[in-house]
Amino acid sequence: MNRITSFTARVVVLPIANIDTDQIIPARFLKVTDRAGLGAGLFADWRYAPDGAPDPEFVLNQPAARGAEVLLAGDNFGCGSSREHAPWALPGWGFRAVISTFFADIFRNNSLHNGLLPVTVTAGVHQSLQQQLQRQPEAAVTVDLASQTLTLPDGTSVTFPIDPFARHCLLHGVDQLGFLLGAEPAIRDYEAAHPPRIGTFAVRSGAAS
Amino acid sequence: MASPRTLFAKIWDGHTVRAATPETPAVLYIDLHLVHEVTSPQAFTELRRRGLTVRCPDQTIATMDHSTPTTPRQRDGSYRIGDALAAAQLTQLAQNCAEFGVPLLELGHDLQGIVHVIGPEQGLTQPGMTIVCGDSHTSTHGAFGALAFGIGSSEVGYVLATQCLLQQRPKTMEIRVDGRLQPGVTAKDISLAIIAQIGTGGGTGHVVEYTGSAICALSMEERMTICNMSIEAGARAGLVAPDETTFAYLEGRPAAPRGEAWQRAVRGWRELASDAGATYDAVVQIDAGTLSPMITYGTNPAMGMPVDGTVPDPDQVADPARRASLRKALDYMGLEGGRPLLGQPVDVVFVGSCTNSRISDLRLAARASAGRRVASGVRLLVVPGSQPVKRQAEAEGLREIFEAAGAEWREAGCSMCIAMNGDQLAPGQYAVSTSNRNFEGRQGKGGRTFLASPLTAVASAVSGHVADARRLAGGECRKRGVA
Numbered sequence: 001m002n003r004i005t006s007f008t009a010r011v012v013v014l015p016i017a018n019i020d021t022d023q024i025i026p027a028r029f030l031k032v033t034d035r036a037g038l039g040a041g042l043f044a045d046w047r048y049a050p051d052g053a054p055d056p057e058f059v060l061n062q063p064a065a066r067g068a069e070v071l072l073a074g075d076n077f078g079c080g081s082s083r084e085h086a087p088w089a090l091p092g093w094g095f096r097a098v099i100s101t102f103f104a105d106i107f108r109n110n111s112l113h114n115g116l117l118p119v120t121v122t123a124g125v126h127q128s129l130q131q132q133l134q135r136q137p138e139a140a141v142t143v144d145l146a147s148q149t150l151t152l153p154d155g156t157s158v159t160f161p162i163d164p165f166a167r168h169c170l171l172h173g174v175d176q177l178g179f180l181l182g183a184e185p186a187i188r189d190y191e192a193a194h195p196p197r198i199g200t201f202a203v204r205s206g207a208a209s
Numbered sequence: 210m211a212s213p214r215t216l217f218a219k220i221w222d223g224h225t226v227r228a229a230t231p232e233t234p235a236v237l238y239i240d241l242h243l244v245h246e247v248t249s250p251q252a253f254t255e256l257r258r259r260g261l262t263v264r265c266p267d268q269t270i271a272t273m274d275h276s277t278p279t280t281p282r283q284r285d286g287s288y289r290i291g292d293a294l295a296a297a298q299l300t301q302l303a304q305n306c307a308e309f310g311v312p313l314l315e316l317g318h319d320l321q322g323i324v325h326v327i328g329p330e331q332g333l334t335q336p337g338m339t340i341v342c343g344d345s346h347t348s349t350h351g352a353f354g355a356l357a358f359g360i361g362s363s364e365v366g367y368v369l370a371t372q373c374l375l376q377q378r379p380k381t382m383e384i385r386v387d388g389r390l391q392p393g394v395t396a397k398d399i400s401l402a403i404i405a406q407i408g409t410g411g412g413t414g415h416v417v418e419y420t421g422s423a424i425c426a427l428s429m430e431e432r433m434t435i436c437n438m439s440i441e442a443g444a445r446a447g448l449v450a451p452d453e454t455t456f457a458y459l460e461g462r463p464a465a466p467r468g469e470a471w472q473r474a475v476r477g478w479r480e481l482a483s484d485a486g487a488t489y490d491a492v493v494q495i496d497a498g499t500l501s502p503m504i505t506y507g508t509n510p511a512m513g514m515p516v517d518g519t520v521p522d523p524d525q526v527a528d529p530a531r532r533a534s535l536r537k538a539l540d541y542m543g544l545e546g547g548r549p550l551l552g553q554p555v556d557v558v559f560v561g562s563c564t565n566s567r568i569s570d571l572r573l574a575a576r577a578s579a580g581r582r583v584a585s586g587v588r589l590l591v592v593p594g595s596q597p598v599k600r601q602a603e604a605e606g607l608r609e610i611f612e613a614a615g616a617e618w619r620e621a622g623c624s625m626c627i628a629m630n631g632d633q634l635a636p637g638q639y640a641v642s643t644s645n646r647n648f649e650g651r652q653g654k655g656g657r658t659f660l661a662s663p664l665t666a667v668a669s670a671v672s673g674h675v676a677d678a679r680r681l682a683g684g685e686c687r688k689r690g691v692a
Contacts, residue, residue: 016534016537017530017533017534018409018410018509018534020509020646020648022646022648022649022650022651023648023649023650026650026654027627027628027629027651028628028629028654030247030275030276030629031247031276031292031294031295031297031298031629032250032294032298033250033251033254033297033298033301034250034251034254035251035362045649045650045654045655050636050655074530074534075410075530076409076410076413076443079409079410079443079509080345080440080646080648081344081345081646082248082343082344082345082347082359082360082361083247083248083361084248084251084343084361084362084363087361102410102413104410104413104443105379105413105414105443105445106345106359106360106361106445109360109361109364110361110363113361113363113364114363163234163377164231164232165232165233165234165375168232176363176367176375177255177259177363177366177367177370177371179233179375180236180367180370180371180373180374180375181261181370181371183226183227183236183371183373184371186226186227186236187226187236187238187371187372187373189226190226190238191238191372194238196240196265196267196268197240197241197335197338198240198241198268198333198335198338198464199267199268199464200241200266200267200268200269200270200312200333200464201266201267201312202463202464203270203312203320203331203333203463203464204270204312204313204314204320205312206319206463
């Protein structure tokens with residue numbers, strides 16, 4: 001896991017509410033067995049015309065989006081399916097953070113496992129940022145994970161909440177699977193006191209009945 | 210005396226390997242891990258990269274469901290998989306399961322089916338358990354009073370390797386549904402009504418416990434429909450306290466305990482219900498008697514209304530964000546606000562998915578189809594949730610009823626719910642679907658989905674347009690006492 005500290009980047013504005021993970025990466029792109037290359041399918045149904053050509057109207061296809069690393073999205077971003085392909089596709093395109101007023105649980109969790117920062121702001125900050133970017137589309141924001149602050153183009157800084165453990169892992173490059181493997185003695189004790197409730201082999205072989 | 214605890218708290222506390230600290234989340238033990246082809250390949254790759262093994266293969270089971278064909282098998286019983294990517298993904302799962310020793314219900318196995326249908330069917334899903342799967346509809350298993358939730362592929366790898374997850378304790382929400390359902394109103398309608406009331410994010414951060422007389426009166430399969438849809442309100446998990454209905458469903462299933470072990474298990478399960486006086490972080494109350502059959506008109510499951518209602522008019526919505534969202538949805542759906550949906554022509558009707566593909570759903574759909582014909586120009590796909598459901602339906606004569614009505618009878622799988630396997634809408638087509646998501650393009654790029662119950666779906670198929678099953682000629686619902 002790469003460490004994240006602070007970065008300054010331009011913003012793509014997509015202020016639509018309830019963007020579900022089927023929009024972020026449609027299901028037909030899930031027939032892959034690795035996580036690379038999903039950036040090409042990001043927002044595919046909005047991004048490409050029926051003939052496959054990029055739709056010039058869509059924000060990701062506009063020249064100003066080139067090099068942007070932050071997505072400003074509407075409320076309840078990432079609702080729907082648990083596909084981790086969504087937080088693989090967003091960084092696959094180049095995003096390092098998404099700003100919204102509200103994130104769906106599984107998406108937020110998956111993002112934190114992939115170094116994609118879900119930055120939750122109030123409706124007021126969201127609106128202010130959107131207005132500032134309307135005036136200055138090229139303006140940048142700074143996301144600082146250590147201080148949990150987002151600095152808007154006008155210099156205003158606001159703090160954002162983040163799970164303290166996820167923050168620690170992202171700042172220090174701690175790998176969560178490694179951390180869990182370190183809990184081995186406690187897991188062994190738990191298993192000794194709680195024998196397995198079911199056996200799946202017997203179901204597979206038909207021996208359970 | 211200890212303070213009263215909710216069903217959720219009892220399961221959580223009972224599975225805490227290591228309690229949370231201010232710096233670290235709890236380590237939660239997972240009793241059962243369900244695996245499918247779409248969200249697991251990257252997890253197995255990670256295990257291989259780190260030289261790790263699957264810790265508890267006997268608590269893990271895999272199936273093939275999302276990208277599998279549901280078209281009739283070839284003469285020798287084999288499946289023809291036209292899509293090379295899907296075929297490669299299925300082969301990958303088979304290789305991963307063989308290499309890591311994970312039992313697999315592969316395509317062609319007698320028990321293959323949708324991951325959330327086979328767990329309960331085999332008796333693997335039991336009260337008080339923790340269950341995860343790389344699939345958001347894992348909430349389905351909560352119908353048994355199990356804490357069951359969807360996870361991402363990274364976490365699939367964590368559970369394969371350690372049988373544990375790092376988890377922050379969620380909040381709790383009680384959704385209390387009291388009263389008696391009117392004829393023709395089903396569990397699916399309860400769900401769609403709840404989601405329309407609290408919104409797609411209304412349950413986010415919470416584990417929902419469904420309580421009340423209307424929930425207690427439901428069958429296990431109906432409870433599964435309700436818990437399945439919890440995620441459509443943002444809740445990762447939905448729970449129903451286990452009771453006699455639960456025990457009767459489970460007894461004798463292949464993986465359920467037997468003999469004395471069964472008696473002991475039931476005694477334990479009776480202790481799981483939320484204690485009197487236990488409190489929830491949020492409470493929602495619904496009167497079942499006031500509910501109608503529901504249908505969605507928009508592009509998320511909260512955009513729902515009574516089937517005989519009027520599509521909301523964006524011009525009448527005061528909040529600008531909601532107005533914009535509604536307008537965008539209606540543009541996509543090709544609908545006008547202020548008009549009814551009844552009579553809206555449909556192209557395809559899909560009966561299936563982890564929400565509504567169990568035997569009771571197919572019985573309901575068959576009753577509404579019996580003696581009728583699918584309208585000219587409409588396709589009705591009936592996709593059973595598993596091979597056992599398919600065999601049961603065939604044994605009961607349901608297949609003949611569907612085929613006589615002109616419906617397509619398919620092999621088991623997720624099919625048009627996620628449209629990864631070639632079962633999909635063409636751009637612009639309208640579908641009434643018993644699945645769980647009406648997102649843009651969910652059932653095929655450009656396709657437009659109305660979510661509804663199996664009764665409304667079949668009524669629409671035989672009518673050729675969105676229809677109210679209560680008004681079908683012959684009054685099927687009333688006559689049969691379907692409630």
